[in-house]
Amino acid sequence: MEYYSYVNIFETKGLAYLLLLSFLVLGILLIRYLSAPEKNESAPGKKHSTTHS
Amino acid sequence: MSTAVIPSNELIRFAKFFLQELKPRGKWITPFNIISIPIILLGLIILYFRFTQGLGSVTNLSQQYPFGFWIGFDVMTGVALAGGAYVLCFVVYVLRIEKYHSVLKVTILNGLLAYIFYSGALVLDLGRPWHIINPIIGNSFGYNSVLFLVAWHFLLYTGALFLEFAPTIAGWAHWEKLRKFLTSLTLGTVIVGITLSMLHQSGIGGMFLMAKPKIHPLWYSEYIPLLYFVSSIFGGLSMVIFEGSVSSKVFSDLIVPKTHHSHEDVILGLGKGAAITMFVYYFFLAFIFMHGEKWTLINTSWGYWYLVEVIGFVLIPCFMFAYGVRNRKFGVIKTAAIMTVLGVILNRQNICLIAYNWYVPNKYYPSWQEIVVTLMVVFVEVWVFRWVVTRMSVFSKE
Amino acid sequence: MDRRQFLIASATVGAGGIPNVNIKADDVKEPKEFVGVLVDTTRCIGCRSCEVACSETHNNYVPDITGDNALESIRDTSEKQFTVVNRFKTEKGEVFVKKQCLHCWQPACAAACLVNAMLKTKEGPVTWDGDKCMGCRFCMISCPFDIPKFEYSGWNPRIMKCNMCYERLQEGKKPACVASCPADALMFGQKRELMEIARHRVYSHPDKYVHHIYGENEAGGTGWLYLSAVPFNQIGFRNDLGTTPYPEYTREFLISIPLIEFGVPAFLLALNVLTDRREELHKDDEWTESGVEK
DSSP states (O other), X not given: OOOOOXXXXXXXXXXXXXXXXXXXXXXXXXXXXXXXXXXXOOOOOOOOOOOOO | OOOSOXXXXXXXXXXXXXXXXXXXXXXXXXXXXXHHHHXXXXXXXXXXXXXXXXXXXXXXXXXXXXXXXXXXXXXXXXXXXXXXXXXXXXXXXXXXXXXXXXXXXXXXXXXXXXXXXXXXXXXXXXXXXXXXXXHHHTXXXXXXXXXXXXXXXXXXHHHHHHHHHHHHHHHXXXXXXXXXXXXXXXXXXXXXXXXXXXXXXXXXXXXXXXXXXGBOTTTOOTTHHHHHHHHHHHHHHHHHHHHHHHHHHHTXXXXXXXXXXXXXXXXXXXXXXXXXXXXXXHHHHHHHHHHTTOGGGTTSHHHHHHHIIIIIIIIHHHHHHHHHHHTTOXXXXXXXXXXXXXXXXHHHHIIIXXXXXXXXXXXXXXXXXXXXXXXXXXXXXXXXXXXXXXXSOOSSOX | OOHHHHHHHHHHHHHHHGGGSOOOGGGSOOOOOOEEEEEETTTOOOOOHHHHHHHHHHTOOOOOTTTSOGGGSOOOOOSSOSOEEEEEEETTEEEEEEEOOOOBSSOHHHHHOTTSXXXXXXXXXXXXXXXXXXXXXXXXXXXXXXXXXXXXXXXXXXXXXXXXTHHHHHTTXXXXXXXXXXXXXXXXXXXXXXXXXXXXXXXXXXXXXXXXXXTSXXXXXXXXXXXXXXXXXXXXXXXXXXXXXXXXXXXXXXXXXXXXXXXXXXXXXXXXXXXXXXXXXXXXXXXXXXXXXX
């Protein structure tokens, strides 16, 4: 038998948009982190974590 | 442009030269030789049994597991790790970033050898290898098959890699006019090569699209081809870093001193590329995970295994690359490269072997003969690599 | 000859050739549908005559149906037998199910085969051609029912699966298993005929059958159809295969191929042209050479 399950499209799409937003923001930060690695520069040397564990 | 006509006395000269070059140069007793020669001989014996008594006599392939270690490692993984060739060609020839030119020739050579040997290893896995001529000569083209595309693109791409490496061969044989002609073909060959690579790297993933009911849902998605393509980029870059660190120790006498210094900049650049690609890949995975509503699957043993692959071998090396590049820590970068290579191997093995038919009670694991033959293929490849780099100008700039 | 003369000559030759195209009356046949077999598991008595008939027809391993106790365990088809009968213990008693290739309408194996060794013939059966097969086993990976089996123990291995007795069909006969069934559990015909009969049986005896004809839509529809007294997942059928034909799963990828083959070289060439700084650098050199400070 085919099973049908209820999928909350808004929840899924909303999460997807949040993911995309975090991807773009973190992406910019990552590129900034990787460019011009001046040892003198006191930059936020933090790694960008996307997993909240 | 009379490059095609090579006079017969020239051929005689070349034949003599080639025979001279075949003579071994280094010592016979080296650790590598001691390990590799017996394994190569053992592999040949195993192949004798494979061809006379069938695949089942030397492999653990079964009706549930038609693809085994030979395909899972040689084709699915080896080809991905050879991705450095098309990525670096893109960077050096299309984008004209000369910084990476010093590692370009050795990467192309590695790619060429990888494709030749892994295609060869594929032939060993076929049930009726003499029929491999069928999809080539055109008496029966299966256009609807993803494998048809992969097979043809493998063939053409090996040709493209050969053309890209051919100027070095022509230079070694002292055929200057031919070398100049071949060099003029480079940009076109590179562009064709990158296109072919995009399709066959994603194609080997595309081969699993129809196996949807048989691959564990955490690993199956309609985006497998795209993921395979992206992982071939950072897998290839990591291999370049890894092979570079090995070659710079083993063949350090061959590397022109000037390139040693810029080698550090090359590693940093490659590490940066790997970090960014892996970041994108990780977000792809997160999107696919979310889109496929796979949350409930995580709290299972398969889920934990999936997390090991994705967090341990994608996300963590990604951070390590970023940290290593930022702080110029080459040990960290090299470790990240090794972990990334392992991660690509793991991902390919998962989709092809481990998470494939995951509900079946009799699991597949490679037989010792399969492992020996795979090692044999790799060792013979290294032998050829060593022969080439000690005779042709692979490590020096043109 | 100039262009005009060439065009007129070609058109004349072409027009002259038209009446030579023979359209015979029997070329325009009544459209036929793919054939298949209806398996009514409520009628099967588990005698396994079909296994014997199939193996005898194809020179495969003929089981000893009186003495091998094969029904004690659930078996799969193998490289030695194209078909097996399994016995399932259900709440409605023992159910016997014949297993073999389902001859899908859009077979994954045929789409997967890069040399067309696996072929969906125009009559309906999916056949294997040993002259073309390379033994790559990609058909085995693709088949959702895991039907093709490989002869791992031979130096010249075959892919073994039911071919609906294609050679017998060419001679106007029925498949060997259908002909040998003493209980009338197997019926051969075109799918629309079989569907009508199947529906008729279900509607006439709603308590006897589950209201589902397996194979009607599974994997995009198959040639072999099944009726059952119990839910199909209790008698060895998967219910999670979906109704999408399996080749559809590769469609998006295959469609993207020409896009990439043409788009990427153009894009790369554009990048190469756009990153060309030689003129710009040359001008910089000229500036410095001429002594002008930059």
